[in-house]
Amino acid sequence: MPKLTIDELAKMRDRTRRTLVPREGGEFRAKINVHMGTCGIAAGARAVMTALIEEAERRSLQDVLLTSSGCAGLCSQEPMMTVETVGKPPVKYVNLDPAKAREILEKHVLGGSIVRDYALGVGSEKTDA
């Protein structure tokens, strides 16, 4: 480990900072909740989650919360996820795969426009973290 300079210390702080954000209970701009019931897992929810995590990692996102929750009661349309952005009603997406999930992350979560093709409906019930 070479010794740090003042600048490198600041850079290291910025770089490691985001990994600790989830621990600090701050505000998130968006929450993505992947439904991880037995049905969801069987239909491929794990691959959806993995894709989201990799994407978050690649883009160094620190204010998007990835969580999981139980079955959403619509087992035939799994994998599903719910996207909540600050101040907007939650949107449920159905019949997902990794590529669709990445697209939703880019267009809806980061870009702010709902991907209507994959959306089940807008304004379903909110989820708890």
Next chain:
Amino acid sequence: MAEVATARTYRLHLMVCAGTGCVSNHAFELKTALEREIEKHKLENEVTVVPTGCNGFCERGPILVVQPGNVFYQQLSVKDVPHLVEEHFLKGRPVAKFMYFPPEEKTPVPVLSDIPFFKKQVLVALRNRGLIDPEKIEEAIARDGYKALAKALTEMSPEAIISEIARSGLRGRGGAGFPTGLKWQLVRNAVSPNGGAKYVVCNGDEGDPGAFMDRSILEADPHAVIEGMVIGAKAIGAAAGFVYVRNEYPLAVNRLAVALEQARAFGLLGRDILGTGFDFDIRIKRGAGAFVCGEETALIASIEGRLGEPRPRPPYPAQSGLWGKPTCINNVETWANVPVIIDRGSAWFAGIGTATSKGTKVFSLVGKINNTGLVEVPMGITLREIISDIGGGIPGGKAFKAVQTGGPSGGCIPKEQIDLPIDYESLAAAGSMMGSGGMVVMDEDTCMVDVARYFLSFTQDESCGKCTPCREGTKAMLDVLTRITEGKGVPDDIALLEDLASAIKDTALCGLGKTAPNPVLTTLRYFRDEYETHIRDRKCPAHVCRQLNIYAIDPRLCLDKGKGCDVCRRNCASEAISGSKGEAHAVLQDKCIKCGVCADVCAFGAVRVE
């Protein structure tokens, strides 16, 4: 620069408490089991397990806090792990049965910040508790670790650092509450003989019975202490420092050693710190665990390799400390406050607390209290808030009687003063002191004479024996107290105790002796009637002093409820109980040695203690 191992995105962070309390409740086994189960579900790229320092709620250990969400799990065991991992970490359904249920309540409090124990706490010295792995310097850095150091080394002159600390109002957390900025100024001004070195020392001796504030800080966030010391070294012009920590704290010693090594590797300690040309290094000195070695002059002697005995002051260590050189000695918690003050500014720090006592104080809350643990609270908070709100009151519906602050050098504050605000002056006016932060809660079943005897026997035991008032005086006081608790007190004993106390206070060599009479003096001040009852009536109102108790069996209860079960007679070692199975039993007072076993074993409450 090497890649940082922790710079990865995880959707869940499982913060496993690895403080001494939880470790003794198998936290490491829990951590291993979690890791194994997470791998089994192939969640290792989504969920990370992070060992942290003490969360404070040791009573409920081992503790696991799940982030984001701040979900608080407690008293977990290895066998709970498969269910928890599958339900919560895979399927996203938090498991209520592992959560915290407040006493007498049927619904859990899922989120840490809603639990009353945590609600009123304000974390400054413990700002990183539960949030970082203390053995990963990158995590400390991510939480602004060494940011203040960079500022102090590049933007601030020594005078500016000292005046910032002075303006913050920070006072020593080790006992006496001496203004830290002033102490630093004195050491800076002192001229070292022959132009030699100056030193900084961190006092981590922490000898008060039941106290574990400093241990927890070192375990949870050793970098805060290291950073504080480097800043202090720059301010006073020291090139070397020592951390004196007791050998009985293996986890703290180990984490500190790891932290020092990492800080050196990162160029935050050693030669040319952060490329600024400033040199400073720290060594650990392990103490053997003598209470008197927490006293600064004894501690210095111990670091030098001499017998850990105090010497008269002046000269103070600021003039003549380690090897006769000007030395700045501060407590662990004092040092841990320094970086935040430099980083966030003295005005921010001075905004917390009261007129004369700024910032927060860490207390270890023990004794007859529901929520035993470590708490950090703003100065000025009342005893009632700590005991009732944070501590959750007294177990078993008993009444609160008194609280001992300041450890063996402190005093007992009675229930009438429960609304006393915690600051240096109020505690001193009540006859006690802030001390280093021990807080022992006592309920109605506590005998105050016995408490005074306990603390005095501690100081008597720990007296180094160098000066006569402390060595002989505390012994004489202890003899009187023992006599009173055994029912052999005489009316003059109270006056005798008071005379001895004031003689010792006036003439003892060091703080140990000077403060040793405090528990006796405060109990005499607030609970004099208990002393009088012991002496005059030969009775202990709380029935703690067994020699003063009379044990008697209620024949009706014994027969009606217990059917003369005979358990008391069979357990009585002195054959002091008459009666045989099926009959009413009775205590033979002339044979009774007052051991109290009959009262302990009777399942029917038939043995009365008077």
